[in-house]
Amino acid sequence: MYHSTGVERQRGEKLVSVVEKEVENWRKILVTGNKKRERVLVSGMIDKETGKMSKLFTSFTTKEIRNKRNVEFIKGLHPNLKKRLKEHLERKKTGVKGFNLEDPDVLKYGWKGIDIDEIVPHAEFMALDDLLKQISKNELPDLVFERILGYNSYLQKEGIMHTCLDCFYLTDLITFIK
Numbered sequence: 822m823y824h825s826t827g828v829e830r831q832r833g834e835k836l837v838s839v840v841e842k843e844v845e846n847w848r849k850i851l852v853t854g855n856k857k858r859e860r861v862l863v864s865g866m867i868d869k870e871t872g873k874m875s876k877l878f879t880s881f882t883t884k885e886i887r888n889k890r891n892v893e894f895i896k897g898l899h900p901n902l903k904k905r906l907k908e909h910l911e912r913k914k915t916g917v918k919g920f921n922l923e924d925p926d927v928l929k930y931g932w933k934g935i936d937i938d939e940i941v942p943h944a945e946f947m948a949l950d951d952l953l954k955q956i957s958k959n960e961l962p963d964l965v966f967e968r969i970l971g972y973n974s975y976l977q978k979e980g981i982m983h984t985c986l987d988c989f990y991l992t993d994l995i996t997f998i999k
């Protein structure tokens with residue numbers, strides 16, 4: 822549970838209601854279980870201080886990845902996230918407890934210069950990127966992450982969705998509403 826008071830609480834509640842509305846919209850469009858499974862979740866973020874809210878994101882579809890939407894996204898990353906991603910990929914390369922380095926899924930470590938084709942960012946990472954850009958296009962002090970509330974909602978069934986191990990690091994210092 823996320824506990825807070827006053828304006829912050831209202832902002833958290835607003836985020837949850839906007840994300841849940843989007844989940845309802847997606848459920849009408851994605852009628853089969855497979856389609857829902859592909860998009861996985863809806864993620865959004867809000868700045869507790871200013872009330873600025875990110876756009877809402879789902880996972881990339883196979884078709885979007887085939888069209889290199891992931892590469893396009895990674896190239897335009899906010900400076901703070903570019904830094905975080907590089908550090909994260911380095912960390913994965915050296916091995917971190919809990920990572921299965923054989924796992925072909927998600928954010929594979931492949932940051933060799935511009936070899937970024939294999940990095941598939943997740944919805945919460947995209948929401949974070951969008952919100953940071955709304956706050957400032959330039960690099961921000963790391964404290965900015967502590968101002969941010971995130972919320973993930975699962976498309977297939979009712980319920981929140983926890984972040985994966987990659988997003989756990991990439992969204993460090995953010996509070997997720999559970």
Ligand SMILES: [Zn+2]
Binds near residue numbers: 989
């Ligand atoms: Zn993730």
